Amino acid sequence: MEDTEYREEAPQESIHRIGLRDLLSGERLQQIYGGEADYYWSDEWTPEFFVAQAKAGFISISYETEKEGLGQVLLPQIHSANAVLDWGDLHLSKSTRRWMRSDRFRRADYRLSLDHSLDAVLEGIARCHGENNWLDGRYPGLLNGVKSRRWANFTLLPVGIVDGEGTLLGGEIGCVTGRVYTSMSGFLDRSVPGFNHVGKLQLYWLGEYLRDAGFAFWNLGQPYMEYKFSLGAKRVSRAEFLERWWGAAHLVLPE
Helix, strand or coil: CCCCEECCCCCCCCEEECCHHHHCCHHHHHHHHHCCCCECEECCCCHHHHHHHHHCCCEEEEEECCCCCCCEEEEEECCCEEEEECHHHCCCCHHHHHHCCCHHHHHHCCEEEECCCHHHHHHHHHHHHHHHCCCCCCHHHHHHHHHCCCECCEEEEEEEEECCCCCEEEEEEEEEECCEEEEEEEEECCCCCCHHHHHHHHHHHHHHHHHHCCCCEEECCCCCCHHHHHHCCEEEEHHHHHHHHHHHCCCCCCC
8 A cells, every 4th residue: 555644733743544455454563663753544444444444453543633624533553551450450449439329329320321312422522622623524424434334353332421310410432342442532521510520430341341241441542641650540551452352352353
């Protein structure tokens, strides 16, 4: 595949293009895994590309370029390190546990909603993140295309936390690849009383579900946000992550 370069303001000096053929080549993937780049770019807005990059361990954000004729592109990321949660480390703060014993908590009747409405979660993310939402533009259509089809060893999973009236208070979109769950992006309605506890509860309940369902670990992506470590995640190198990834995802590296 043509190895064009796209140059713009980014953490890397230059960002190389990748496409579906790169992701289906074991030799090319090994080159990528062994390199120093965290970001690549692609203009392949297809469900096939999205699923292939997810199976290869990437998380793709989007970016609106100023280059004529290019517009919005995907930026698949293969991090130099990942935040990974193992179930023995899953943690819920004492303050949230105290809140769960309160009358307000019992009256609210919260529950975790698995495979929630994708559009509803996307709307919540857009409302919460505003201009910083990277799941905009062509992305909702791409995700709906992915969700509408069946894939081997892959499922797109929208997750929500709702109250007793069914109101969506927070949620996230993630990918199930074999026995690994990967978080993409999420939101929390900060107008809800005790919203901070609600957000922690959603993550903890999701972790409990993944653990009890036999998932190997939870891939939380970039190892920079404090809430991931408060939940119990640890920072692991790219090499360690990929070794665990290919073992737990029930996948075989392409030849």
